[in-house]
Structures are given as structure tokens and as C-alpha cells.
Amino acid sequence: MHRRLLVVLVPLAVLLVAALGVPLSVSVAEREIQETYVDRLNDVGRFASLAETALSTGRTEALHRELARYHELYGIPVAVIDTSGTVLIGPVGAYQKAARNEPALPRIVTAALAGTRPEPSGDWAPWDDSALVVAEPVGRDSEVVGAVVTISDLSKTRQGILVRWAQLAALGLLPLVALTAVAWPVSAWVLRPVRELDAASSRISQGDLTTRADAEAGPVELRRLAESFNTMMDAVENAVQRQRAFVSDASHQLRNPLTSLRLAVESLEPHLRENGEGRQVYDVAVDELKAMQRMLNSLQASARMESIRTASPVDLDAVLATRVERWRALTATAGQTLTVEVPAGLRLLEPPGGLGSILDELISNALRLSDARLVEVSARVAAPDGAGAGGAVEIAVRDDGQGIDVSERAQALRRFWRSPRHQNVPGTGLGLAICADLVGAAGGELRLEDGLPRTGGEGHGFAAVVALPVVSQTS
Numbered sequence: 001m002h003r004r005l006l007v008v009l010v011p012l013a014v015l016l017v018a019a020l021g022v023p024l025s026v027s028v029a030e031r032e033i034q035e036t037y038v039d040r041l042n043d044v045g046r047f048a049s050l051a052e053t054a055l056s057t058g059r060t061e062a063l064h065r066e067l068a069r070y071h072e073l074y075g076i077p078v079a080v081i082d083t084s085g086t087v088l089i090g091p092v093g094a095y096q097k098a099a100r101n102e103p104a105l106p107r108i109v110t111a112a113l114a115g116t117r118p119e120p121s122g123d124w125a126p127w128d129d130s131a132l133v134v135a136e137p138v139g140r141d142s143e144v145v146g147a148v149v150t151i152s153d154l155s156k157t158r159q160g161i162l163v164r165w166a167q168l169a170a171l172g173l174l175p176l177v178a179l180t181a182v183a184w185p186v187s188a189w190v191l192r193p194v195r196e197l198d199a200a201s202s203r204i205s206q207g208d209l210t211t212r213a214d215a216e217a218g219p220v221e222l223r224r225l226a227e228s229f230n231t232m233m234d235a236v237e238n239a240v241q242r243q244r245a246f247v248s249d250a251s252h253q254l255r256n257p258l259t260s261l262r263l264a265v266e267s268l269e270p271h272l273r274e275n276g277e278g279r280q281v282y283d284v285a286v287d288e289l290k291a292m293q294r295m296l297n298s299l300q301a302s303a304r305m306e307s308i309r310t311a312s313p314v315d316l317d318a319v320l321a322t323r324v325e326r327w328r329a330l331t332a333t334a335g336q337t338l339t340v341e342v343p344a345g346l347r348l349l350e351p352p353g354g355l356g357s358i359l360d361e362l363i364s365n366a367l368r369l370s371d372a373r374l375v376e377v378s379a380r381v382a383a384p385d386g387a388g389a390g391g392a393v394e395i396a397v398r399d400d401g402q403g404i405d406v407s408e409r410a411q412a413l414r415r416f417w418r419s420p421r422h423q424n425v426p427g428t429g430l431g432l433a434i435c436a437d438l439v440g441a442a443g444g445e446l447r448l449e450d451g452l453p454r455t456g457g458e459g460h461g462f463a464a465v466v467a468l469p470v471v472s473q474t475s
Helices: 002-057 061-074 092-099 105-113 155-205 220-266 277-306 316-321 324-333 355-368 406-412 431-441
Strands: 078-082 087-089 132-138 146-152 312-315 337-341 346-350 374-382 392-399 445-453 460-473
Touching: 002 061, 002 078, 002 087, 002 132, 002 146, 002 155, 061 078, 061 087, 078 092, 087 092, 092 146, 105 132, 105 146, 155 220, 220 277, 312 316, 316 346, 316 355, 324 337, 324 355, 324 374, 346 392, 355 374, 355 392, 355 431, 355 460, 431 445, 431 460
Parallel strands: 337 374, 392 445
Antiparallel strands: 078 087, 078 146, 132 146, 312 346, 346 460, 374 392, 392 460, 445 460
8 A cells, every 4th residue: 555655646746747847848948049049130130230231332341251250159150142042241151051951941031031030940849950040131121132141050059958958857856756755654654554454454354352453653533543443343342252251151050050950850750650651751851951951061162162262373283193093983983984184294274262173073073964984084285366365274074974955055054053854963053153153263264065975875975174274384
């Protein structure tokens, strides 16, 4: 944003300087040419007055010496021509040489012989090499007997214009340099609270609700924005903490009465008939109490795990080293097979509550909720996407069981949702939802996909894929 602001400000300043400097440069160039023209006009006016006297008296020697001396001093050929265009007085060779490259000369001489003073020739642009032709009639009205013509090289004048333009450009650069020098720290000062607010929002989106913006730096408006942001986050954090505290306290407070109720119900068992109607009611009540206890345990576990909102780097090898043997024992007990195909050296960002707990939940689902014979744990590094996002480590837990329908996968990540096929299987419907929230808090994603091909049947099993940001790649 800092550079984008300067990209906007500096071109605007350049346009402003150009809007002021270009007309000034044009005015300077026109004034230089105008001053040169006025000088030449004064010269030819004086020479025309002398030529009129010389031609009327026939004494041209003094005028000839005057014109030669002028050409010697200034390098400007001056000639007195008659009405036929023949040079009467002046440096004939120099005049004719200069006249060859001036297409405007015949027009100006014709106008002067007609008794009028024509507009000057020549262009003030530095890249033009034409000369300045000035003519003055000798005589007045119908008594014009000739004209005085000067052909002035404007190269030195144009060089002077270029020097003036360079000076103006240097003067124009001074405010631009000053603006850039001032705009850089000022824009940094203005945008620093914005960058800090953006960084704080990013940390909050990752689950760190304790982050606050700096409300002491920057312009007044941004300080007020930071204060409002902090006030909002105080309210959000307070509401989240109260919600978690309520879930935890309610679960804890309900545990003892529920345990007492279960003990009271179970104490009725000796007094029930073996095949009586009360036995069925008793079994239903005990099952419901067990389900309620599992629900309370899940709520408490959810409150504990969600209270930990910081993600940290972890080696996947270290996580698996503490879990794989336990998983193998569980799958062997259930008559299933576990395979682990994970490359060594993967390092990733661990979700709040621990990556091991999430993988435990996914393995438990594969064991409890499917008729799978094979459970596979694999991992790979996914390449960065086309938008430039960084790579991720994808850990997949796949099985070849019955799985769930594609239409049910989005609902499976919602709290308390259970598939109709699993209503009689112990569970609360919170496991996948909690895992998805914790993975998302670490900047990752939990996806549900097709699993392994079913053994001896059609279709695929179930797969849960945990994608977490890569931290570093070790050898």
C-alpha cells in the first residue's frame, strides 16, 4: 500500500509541475526569439534609413563599410537589394549562401518591396534549424526603391533556450524530490496503523482473540478506528470467553446430578423382572444417560480445546511416533489393518489442541463408523496454488468401508449432526466439527472425500483430509 500511495502521489506531482513548467518554458522560448527579432528589426530599420540616403545621393561607400563591419562582428549577412532582387550593397557571397536554405526569403523580400513589414520567419523550437529573416523596405509607399534584408543564425539563441529549459527542469525537480522525500515518511506514518490493523485482523482470523491494534500511532482518524477495533475485539473476546465458560461450567455442573441420576437408575436393576416391561424402560433410560454423559464429556473437551487458540510448528514424524503403535493396537483389536505411508521430514503448523488429538478422532471414526477392513494414513506436500498461496501438508485418513453419501459430507462438519446409519453407534456428532474448527484456526482445511475402493463391493470408502500450512522442509 505504501508504494501504491507513492505511485499515485508522485505522478500527480509530476503532472502539476509539467502543467506549470511547460507553458513557462514556451513563454521563455518565445520571449528569447522575440527579443532577437526586435534587435534585428532595429538594425534593419537603421540600415534602411542609411540606405535610403546612400541610394538617393549615390554615396554608398560608407554604407558598404557599415554592412561589412556588421557582418564581421555578428556573423549576420546584411544586404541591400533592388526591386529585382539584385544585391546592391553588402556581402554578396555570404548573403547568397545563407539565402539558399531559407525558403521563406522570397515571400519576405516580396512583401518588403511592396512597402510592408512582413512577419518574421524562423521557429523558436530548439530542434528547428531555420534562420531568422528580417526585411525592411527602403523608401515609403510608392517610392520603395529596395529593401534591407538580414539572415540571422539562431543556433546560439536556441542553445540559450535549451539552457533556460534545463534550469527550469532542475527547478521543477526540486519540489518533486522534496515531495518524495516528505511523502515517504509521511505515508509510512499514515499507513503504519493500517498495516498493523491488517496484521491484527490476520492474527484474529487465525484464532488469536487477544490481539489488539496500536491506538497510539498515526492520524487521529486511524487512531479512532484502532480504538473502535479494540473495543469491538474486547466485546467479541468477552462474549467468546463467556460462551466457553458457560459450556464448561454447565457441563461440569450437570455431571454430578447426571452421575447421581444414573446411579439411582442403575440401583433399580435388582428390583426389575427379567422379561418385564420395566426392564425395557430401564435399558432405554440407562442408554440415554450414557449418551448424555458422552455429550457432556464432548462439550467439556470442546471447551478445553477451543480455549487454546495458538498454532505452533511441529514435526509430523514426532506426532506419529507417539500415536502409530496405539492406532495399530486399536485396529488389530477391531480386526482391521492399519497402513502408514508418510514421508519423513514434514514440518507443518499444528492446530490448537494438538495434531495428535485430531488424528485420534479421525482414526476413531474410521474404526467405529464403518465396516472397513483397511485404514490408511498418508501424507504429501501439496504445491502452491495459482493465486500464489503457499504449499500445505495434506494428511489423509482413508478407509475402505461404507463411507457416507456425497450429499451428507457438508452436514458432517456441523455440530451434533449424525448420519441416519450411525444413530445406534456411540457418539455425539461433535468430533468432526471440532476438528474442522481447530484446523481452520491454524489456517488449514478439513475436507471429506472418497476413500479407498471397497473390498468385494462397489464404490469407495470414506476419507478425511487435513491440510495444514507448511512451516519448513527438513532433510
